[in-house]
Every structure is written in structure tokens, then in C-alpha cells.
Amino acid sequence: MSAAAPDALDRFGLELGERVNPIVVKEVRQGLRTRTFWIFFALMLLACLVIALVAFAASDGGADKTGFGTFVAVFVALSLVQFFVIPYTAYRSMAREREEETWVLLTLTGLGPRRILAGKIGSFIAQGLLYASAAAPFLLFSYYLNGIDLPTILVAVVIAAGYQIFLVAVGVSVATLAESRIVRALLHFALLGGLFLALTAGISSSVGVAEEMRRLAGDDAFWVAAFSVLFALVTTGLLLFEAAAARLSLPTESYARGPRLLLVVQALGMAGLFALAFVVSHEVEALVIGAGLISLYVAVAGTFFGADRDGMARNHWARAGRFHLLRPGALRGYVLLVLVLAVGVGGLVALAMSRGGVALTDDKLVVMLTAPGLAVLYLSAPNVVARWIPHPPWQTAALVRILFIGLVVFGSGVPPLIGQIVLERPNDDALNALSPVMAMVNASEHGVTPALLLLWGVAVGVAFWTYFVLRARDAETHA
Amino acid sequence: MSLLEVKGLTRFFGGLRAVDDVSFTLEAGTILGFIGPNGAGKSTTMRIIATLDVPTQGEVLLDGKSVVEYPDLARPLIGYMPDRYGTYEDMTVLEFLDFFARAYKLKGKEREQRVQGVMEFAGLVPLKDKLTSELSKGMKQRVALGRTLLHDPKLLILDEPADGLDPRARIELRELLKALAAQGKAVLISSHILTELSEICDACAIIEQGKLLATGPVAEVLSRSAGAAPSSELVVRLFAPAEAVEALGRKAERLLLEQPLVSNVSVDGLTVRFKVELPAGTPPPPAWVDDASARLLKAMLAAELPVCSFQTRQLDLEDAFMNVTKGRVQ
Numbered sequence: 001m002s003a004a005a006p007d008a009l010d011r012f013g014l015e016l017g018e019r020v021n022p023i024v025v026k027e028v029r030q031g032l033r034t035r036t037f038w039i040f041f042a043l044m045l046l047a048c049l050v051i052a053l054v055a056f057a058a059s060d061g062g063a064d065k066t067g068f069g070t071f072v073a074v075f076v077a078l079s080l081v082q083f084f085v086i087p088y089t090a091y092r093s094m095a096r097e098r099e100e101e102t103w104v105l106l107t108l109t110g111l112g113p114r115r116i117l118a119g120k121i122g123s124f125i126a127q128g129l130l131y132a133s134a135a136a137p138f139l140l141f142s143y144y145l146n147g148i149d150l151p152t153i154l155v156a157v158v159i160a161a162g163y164q165i166f167l168v169a170v171g172v173s174v175a176t177l178a179e180s181r182i183v184r185a186l187l188h189f190a191l192l193g194g195l196f197l198a199l200t201a202g203i204s205s206s207v208g209v210a211e212e213m214r215r216l217a218g219d220d221a222f223w224v225a226a227f228s229v230l231f232a233l234v235t236t237g238l239l240l241f242e243a244a245a246a247r248l249s250l251p252t253e254s255y256a257r258g259p260r261l262l263l264v265v266q267a268l269g270m271a272g273l274f275a276l277a278f279v280v281s282h283e284v285e286a287l288v289i290g291a292g293l294i295s296l297y298v299a300v301a302g303t304f305f306g307a308d309r310d311g312m313a314r315n316h317w318a319r320a321g322r323f324h325l326l327r328p329g330a331l332r333g334y335v336l337l338v339l340v341l342a343v344g345v346g347g348l349v350a351l352a353m354s355r356g357g358v359a360l361t362d363d364k365l366v367v368m369l370t371a372p373g374l375a376v377l378y379l380s381a382p383n384v385v386a387r388w389i390p391h392p393p394w395q396t397a398a399l400v401r402i403l404f405i406g407l408v409v410f411g412s413g414v415p416p417l418i419g420q421i422v423l424e425r426p427n428d429d430a431l432n433a434l435s436p437v438m439a440m441v442n443a444s445e446h447g448v449t450p451a452l453l454l455l456w457g458v459a460v461g462v463a464f465w466t467y468f469v470l471r472a473r474d475a476e477t478h479a
Numbered sequence: 480m481s482l483l484e485v486k487g488l489t490r491f492f493g494g495l496r497a498v499d500d501v502s503f504t505l506e507a508g509t510i511l512g513f514i515g516p517n518g519a520g521k522s523t524t525m526r527i528i529a530t531l532d533v534p535t536q537g538e539v540l541l542d543g544k545s546v547v548e549y550p551d552l553a554r555p556l557i558g559y560m561p562d563r564y565g566t567y568e569d570m571t572v573l574e575f576l577d578f579f580a581r582a583y584k585l586k587g588k589e590r591e592q593r594v595q596g597v598m599e600f601a602g603l604v605p606l607k608d609k610l611t612s613e614l615s616k617g618m619k620q621r622v623a624l625g626r627t628l629l630h631d632p633k634l635l636i637l638d639e640p641a642d643g644l645d646p647r648a649r650i651e652l653r654e655l656l657k658a659l660a661a662q663g664k665a666v667l668i669s670s671h672i673l674t675e676l677s678e679i680c681d682a683c684a685i686i687e688q689g690k691l692l693a694t695g696p697v698a699e700v701l702s703r704s705a706g707a708a709p710s711s712e713l714v715v716r717l718f719a720p721a722e723a724v725e726a727l728g729r730k731a732e733r734l735l736l737e738q739p740l741v742s743n744v745s746v747d748g749l750t751v752r753f754k755v756e757l758p759a760g761t762p763p764p765p766a767w768v769d770d771a772s773a774r775l776l777k778a779m780l781a782a783e784l785p786v787c788s789f790q791t792r793q794l795d796l797e798d799a800f801m802n803v804t805k806g807r808v809q
Binding site: 014018022023025026029030033034100101102104105106107108109110111250251252253 | 578
């Protein structure tokens with residue numbers, strides 16, 4: 001080898017070091033210095049070694065098929081680290097940054113919240129790769145023991161990699177949620193529980209897919225479902241990332257753009273996937289479920305996007321108008337949500353009527369129209385109720401979210417209860433017209449009734465009222 | 480044009496007016512002490528200037544550009560050190576500074592030189608391979624100060640940098656700040672330790688309940704804070720055997736109270752404090768305090784009082800702070 005080769009390699013290393021996100025360099029450096037990393041690295045390696053030795057001793061020269069069992073055992077050992085330890089460490093790292101307020105210093109360097117978060121996630125992916133590289137020879141060893149083929153190993157590893165990135169994004173994002181010590185403690189335990197569930201779900205689904213790979217590969221429905229899950233994982237991971245970046249952003253930054261763009265992509269992407277499912281299966285139910293899920297998603301997302309703080313920093317206000325829907329502010333978030341709901345569900349309804357043969361009086365259409373009506377009502381009403389509370393410090397985004405939950409619980413429980421006590425009919429159409437649960441049940445069972453008109457009448461009224469409330473709040477902020 | 484101009488800055492938190500119409504300026508190469516009790520609005524004002532928060536009303540101009548409208552242009556000009564130093568405990572001093580230099584997009588040789596320069600300036604070279612967790616509070620604070628200097632900012636904003644430091648570390652910090660001002664950097668510093676600020680600040684701004692009560696060069700603020708009537712405090716020490724202390728104190732008190740312009744006489748053992756004060760509205764003649772002091776000393780010696788020391792006590796920022804503020808918090 002010539003002397004120039006190491007120089008070139010050194011230069012490449014230096015160049016790479018200069019270009020790579022500084023957070024990655026810092027986090028990897030810090031990560032490799034922790035006891036946690038080396039303890040789990042050693043434990044995983046030891047487990048893989050023991051598994052391989054046991055499998056080798058149990059195999060009889062390749063005639064049996066111990067490969068699949070070996071693969072599953074090694075995969076579980078690797079998953080414990082990838083799906084639990086690494087996302088949890090990512091959470092701790094980000095939480096410490098928040099607790100010690102070092103993220104403020106990072107933001108001031110001009111790195112920006114997205115690069116900080118991307119660096120965090122990137123560094124934990126890099127640490128995951130180190131673990132995976134140690135386990136890779138053992139996964140390959142399982143192939144030589146027969147019982148599993150290379151494409152199946154590859155598919156399981158790709159799913160696991162995607163899932164690990166998603167869980168790291170969840171960990172980092174959760175760490176940005178906590179402002180107070182109590183909330184931090186609660187989130188800590190919730191995350192531990194959530195990661196435990198995610199670990200079992202990740203292992204069982206990856207192993208399940210590996211087991212059934214050959215049988216499912218020829219089924220179109222499997223691929224639509226797989227693509228939908230992948231879409232949900234990727235877009236939700238990105239949404240969590242953008243939401244975390246928005247939370248870490250300074251008021252002077254355009255924090256709303258990323259999350260709102262992803263909201264649009266997710267809602268309209270969901271509509272597209274359900275439309276695709278309808279085209280593949282010719283089942284109108286796919287469109288009905290799609291309309292319901294999009295409505296539910298927009299209503300829940302509304303508690304975050306429609307409950308944003310009012311107004312926007314002067315630097316944005318100067319460069320954008322009041323109706324730049326990707327700019328900060330509850331007013332713009334709310335209008336965007338309503339538009340997304342109209343386009344997403346409207347498209348599915350149009351498809352159901354034009355290609356699915358659904359008539360105006362069909363029960364399915366009533367369900368498709370009831371769901372968005374309820375969504376509009378419940379994402380609007382909390383803003384109106386919050387406005388009645390006179391003391392300004394109480395009119396916060398958190399209050400709007402609490403009111404959303406309160407109204408949904410009230411709307412779900414009280415009308416059926418009154419129906420039962422007064423009319424002895426808990427499912428009365430008129431009484432339950434605004435009830436988020438009973439209105440949907442009634443729509444699927446009773447078809448077209450005046451309740452649908454009542455629901456839409458109230459929903460449109462409250463929507464306009466909300467628009468004026470939010471507009472007034474926006475104007476007050478910029479007065 | 481001043482490097483920093485704060486104009487009518489106001490910040491509400493809900494119904495609370497945390498900063499109320501605050502205006503001041505800061506020139507390059509000067510140190511401005513930002514003084515006020517806890518909760519007065521110092522940190523909020525500093526955070527707004529550092530682009531970490533936005534004002535409800537008002538403007539902050541840095542080098543002629545609004546930090547509210549152009550935060551991205553302002554940040555490279557600002558070095559901000561919050562009251563928590565924010566050092567990563569599991570990194571060495573060199574790694575810590577190198578990381579922030581990378582974050583400030585400094586590359587290759589330039590980064591190495593800048594980190595080395597900052598370490599030399601802050602006296603960190605012997606500690607470069609030590610973990611920051613192993614450093615004393617004073618040293619951690621130097622590391623944090625070094626971090627704020629990496630990108631060579633024009634304005635340094637230091638929020639309570641002397642808090643919790645031992646006397647040696649405080650003196651060292653003072654010297655570092657003086658050196659930075661001599662390099663042409665503007666320094667905005669808040670502190671509770673007013674004697675520290677007295678010695679290094681060229682100008683000061685006193686804030687209470689969000690309102691700016693006084694601002695300007697230190698001497699100007701001191702003379703204004705002394706009130707409408709020009710006055711000065713004097714301290715006299717007597718010498719006498721123990722059995723004569725009380726009698727001597729009474730004699731000195733009687734004598735001083737008979738003299739014109741003298742008031743607020745207090746005797747504590749052999750130490751006598753009193754005030755010489757011109758009537759309110761009287762324009763102070765040149766060197767009137769020296770004249771009055773000479774006359775009073777002569778009178779005391781004539782009365783055979785054993786004076787061993789006779790001093791005019793200078794007003795400092797602590798006096799100005801106590802005179803101007805009312806001790807209110809919000």
C-alpha cells in the first residue's frame with residue numbers, strides 16, 4: 001500500500017469530522033464514555049455468544065432447521081438494546097439538555113432545534129449501529145444453520161431499524177414535553193411503560209413477519225397494510241420530530257411550519273391510502289373507516305395545532321400575512337385543520353359517491369358525514385368555552401386541551417345518560433346528535449335522521465364562532 | 480451610534496408586567512452593570528436582548544439592527560452566559576470548547592486557534608484535559624465565559640456571573656471583564672454583589688419591579704441618587720483609654736451638632752459618623768465638602784478631641800441602589 005493511501009484516509013476522516021453535525025460528534029463521544037453503553041454492549045455480546053454456542057451444539061451438521069430459532073433469540077437480544085435501552089438513553093440525554101438549560105446555549109450557536117434534534121437522533125442511530133454490527137455475525141450465523149433465508153433476515157432487520165429510529169424519535173420528543181419536575185417524573189414512568197410495550201410489540205411483529213414472510217409476500221392486501229404501517233411510522237416519527245423542534249424553538253423562529261406541513265401530509269396521505277385500499281379491495285368500508293380515522297386524527301391534532309399560542313413574533317408578522325397558514329398562531333392552525341378535514345374527507349366522500357355507488361341516503365354516507373361534523377364541533381368548541389373564562393392567564397393552550405378532553409367526556413357520557421333517565425332511550429337520535437360516540441353509533445344504525453342536520457348546523461355555527469374568537473385573540477396579541 | 484440601544488422595552492407574562500418601558504444604551508468597550516433585586520426584570524431584559532424571548536412592546540437595536548426582527552443576524556454578535564453555566568459534566572474543557580466552536584461553524588485550523596486563544600485568555604490551558612465535573616465553580620465559570628467568547632461576539636451578556644464565587648475567583652473574573660472591555664467588547668452584566676460592580680462598571684442601570692429607576696455613567700447615577708440636597712458622609716475615629724470612651728463620644732456629638740451643615744450624628748464607641756448637607760436647592764460651591772471637612776476637623780482639634788482618622792466616605796453603587804430602590808418585588 002502506498003503512503004498516500006493513509007493520508008487520503010486521514011484527510012477523508014478529518015473532512016467528515018468537519019462536515020458531520022457537531023451534536024453527533026458530542027453525543028457519540030459522551031455515549032461511548034458511559035458505563036451504560038459498555039455494560040449493555042458486553043451483555044448483548046455475551047448473550048449472542050451463548051445463543052450461538054447452544055445452537056451450534058444443538059445442530060446436527062445442517063440437516064435440521066435450528067436457524068430460525070437462533071435468529072429469533074439473537075434478534076430478541078439485539079431488540080432489548082435497540083427498542084428499549086437506546087430510546088431510553090436518547091430520552092435521558094435530551095431531558096438533561098432541557099433540565100440543565102444547555103439547549104438554550106446550543107440554540108444560540110445558530111444550530112437550530114432541527115439540527116440539534118437530528119444530531120441527537122443521528123448519534124443514537126450511530127450507537128445502535130455499533131450494537132447491530134456486534135450482533136450481525138450472529139444473525140448471519142443463523143442463516144448457516146438453515147430454517148431462515150437471507151431476504152427474511154434482511155426484511156426483519158430493516159423493519160427493526162425503522163422501528164428503532166421511530167422509538168428514538170419518540171424518546172427525544174417526549175423529553176421536550178416536560179416543563180415541570182412533576183410532569184417530568186410522570187413522563188419518565190410513562191415512557192418506561194411505553195417502551196416496554198413497544199419492545200414486545202416490535203419483537204412480536206418483526207418475528208411474526210419473518211415467520212409468515214413467504215406466505216404473505218404474494219398478497220396485495222399485505223403490501224398495502226405494510227406500506228400503510230411504514231407510512232404511519234415514518235410520518236409519525238417525523239411529526240414527533242417536528243413537534244419537538246417546534247417546542248424547542250424560540251418565539252422568533254418559524255416553529256409551526258414543520259409540524260403543520262406534516263399534519264397535511266399525514267391527513268391527506270391517510271386519505272390517499274384509504275382510497276388505494278378501496279381501489280384494491282372495492283370495499284366502500286375502506287372509505288368509511290378512512291373518513292372516520294381522518295376526522296378523529298384532525299380532532300385530536302386540533303388540541304395541539306388549534307390550541308397554539310396566539311399571534312406570532314414580529315419578524316414573522318412583518319413578512320407574512322395573518323392567513324399564512326404555516327405560520328405560528330392558533331387562528332392559522334385552526335383554519336388549516338378545517339381545510340385539511342374538508343379536503344381529506346371530502347375526497348373520500350366524492351370517491352364513495354362516484355366510484356362506490358353510495359347514495360345520498362346510504363348509512364355509510366351518513367357515517368362519513370357525521371364523523372367530520374363531530375370533529376369540527378369538538379376541535380372548535382374548546383376555544384369558544386376558553387374565551388368565556390375572563391382572566392387572561394387562564395386562556396392558555398393547556399386549558400383548551402383540558403377543555404377538549406372535558407367536552408368529549410361530557411358529550412360521550414351525559415346525553416345517553418339523560419336519554420336513559422328521561423326517555424328510557426339512551427340512543428335517542430336528537431339527544432345524542434352531538435355525542436361523539438352515540439352519534440356515530442346512531443349514524444351507522446339509523447341512517448339519515450334530522451340529527452345529522454342538527455349536528456352540522458351546530459358544528460358550522462360553532463366553527464364560525466371559533467374563527468371570530470381566534471381572530472379577536474390574534475388581533476389582541478398584535479394590537 | 481451606540482452598540483446596543485434598548486428602547487421602551489416592555490414584556491408581559493399574562494397580567495404581570497415583568498419589564499416596563501425600559502430604555503438604555505451601551506457603548507462598545509464599556510461595562511454596564513444591571514442592578515436590581517430578585518424578580519426585578521433583569522434576566523427577562525437580558526433574555527430579550529439575547530434573542531431568547533420577544534418583547535410585548537419596544538425595540539432592541541444591536542449594531543443598528545433590530546434583534547427582534549433579525550435574530551439570526553444578532554446572534555453571532557452576542558455572547559450570552561446565563562446564571563447556570565451549562566457545562567457538560569462528562570466532557571473535558573478542550574472537548575467542551577471544541578464542541579461549541581464546531582457549533583459556531585468554525586472549521587479546521589481557525590477553530591483550533593480560536594479554542595487555544597480562548598483557553599489562554601481565560602487561563603484554562605493547564606486544565607484542558609480535565610473533565611468539567613472535576614473543576615471548581617470559579618473554573619467552570621471561566622469555561623462558560625470562554626464558551627461565550629468563541630465566536631468573538633461584540634456584546635457579552637452575563638447574568639449573575641459572580642454568584643457563588645469565592646473572593647479570588649471574583650477578583651479574577653473582574654480582571655477578565657476589564658480585559659474584554661479593553662478589547663472593545665461591550666459587557667452587560669447583572670449581579671447582586673454591588674461592590675464588585677462598583678469597581679468594574681463604567682455605567683449602570685438600576686431596575687425594580689420592571690421599571691428602570693436610574694441609568695447612565697456610574698458617577699452620574701451616584702450623584703443623582705444622593706438626592707436633591709448635596710451631601711456627604713464623614714467618619715471620624717478617636718483615640719482614648721477605655722474609661723474615657725463614653726465621655727469623649729458625648730463631647731464629640733455635642734460639638735458636631737453645634738456646627739453648621741452637620742446632621743445625622745451617630746456615635747459607636749470611638750467611631751463618629753455624620754453627614755454634611757447643603758440646604759435643598761442650594762447649588763453646591765466648588766469643593767464645598769473639602770471646605771466643610773477642613774473646618775470641622777479644625778473645630779474638633781481645637782476642642783482637644785483626640786482625632787486619629789478623619790475620612791469622607793465615597794458613595795458607591797450600594798448606596799445608590801438603596802437610595803433609588805424601595806425594596807419592592809413582584
